[in-house]
Amino acid sequence: LIHMLKDKHDEVQQSAVLALGMIKAVEATNQVVRILTDKRADEELRCYSAISLGLMGAPAALTVLQKMVNSSDAKDEVKAGAILGLGLLGDERAAFTLLPYILSNKDEELQAFAIASLAKLGRTELKMGYGRRARVMNVVEIFERKLADKTVKTQVRRAIALALSEIGSPDTSIKALEQAWRLDRDKGVKSFALLSLAQIAAKLAPEDARKVEVREFLRRALNREK
Numbered sequence: 001l002i003h004m005l006k007d008k009h010d011e012v013q014q015s016a017v018l019a020l021g022m023i024k025a026v027e028a029t030n031q032v033v034r035i036l037t038d039k040r041a042d043e044e045l046r047c048y049s050a051i052s053l054g055l056m057g058a059p060a061a062l063t064v065l066q067k068m069v070n071s072s073d074a075k076d077e078v079k080a081g082a083i084l085g086l087g088l089l090g091d092e093r094a095a096f097t098l099l100p101y102i103l104s105n106k107d108e109e110l111q112a113f114a115i116a117s118l119a120k121l122g123r124t125e126l127k128m129g130y131g132r133r134a135r136v137m138n139v140v141e142i143f144e145r146k147l148a149d150k151t152v153k154t155q156v157r158r159a160i161a162l163a164l165s166e167i168g169s170p171d172t173s174i175k176a177l178e179q180a181w182r183l184d185r186d187k188g189v190k191s192f193a194l195l196s197l198a199q200i201a202a203k204l205a206p207e208d209a210r211k212v213e214v215r216e217f218l219r220r221a222l223n224r225e226k
Contacts, residue, residue: 002028005035014048021052029058036068036078047081054088061089066097080113087117095123102142112159115143119163140169144176150184158188165196170210174200181221194221 004016036049053061068082086094101114126137180193201214
């Protein structure tokens with residue numbers, strides 16, 4: 001696979017670099033990092049390289065991916081790969097690199113990827129600042145608020161609806177997702193809201209009354225869908 005990284009066909013190189021990540025070939029970390037940081041390399045290959053580093057789970061990948069996400073000269077496709085790579089890497093420290101994209105970045109696609117990655121990390125609270133100035137940011141609360149805000153771009157709302165299946169709270173997210181299905185006009189948001197409701201309910205104990213309520217809601221919703 002390492003040899004195939006130099007193949008003359010782009011598709012072979014891309015498949016090889018992803019395969020290295022899938023088999024967690026950490027011994028290939030240096031070769032993959034070289035591709036990611038090579039500005040002359042194909043953008044799509046660099047994107048796949050970033051995802052591969054995340055799949056590998058190599059500790060050294062965190063700093064490389066963070067630098068790529070924050071790089072001012074990296075193309076959006078490469079940044080997107082680095083954002084997804086951070087989520088796949090599973091290192092909680094990556095959450096603070098992703099947060100600015102979620103709160104203020106205007107690029108709809110990058111914002112959606114950052115939401116997906118943060119959900120993958122499983123971080124529901126982030127402590128911002130130090131000492132008395134420190135405050136805890138509730139990620140789930142932010143997501144629920146953005147999901148209900150129709151001024152938030154469609155792709156971002158879709159990403160949030162799906163993310164709540166992984167980090168959503170049964171106490172609040174069930175209500176937010178049910179409301180999204182009722183009020184949002186986008187079919188993608190509606191579909192992901194129902195999917196997330198099913199996944200949240202699946203985590204609840206059989207005797208939990210909320211499990212029965214969600215299943216009943218899903219039954220009614222699916223009967224109404226065409």
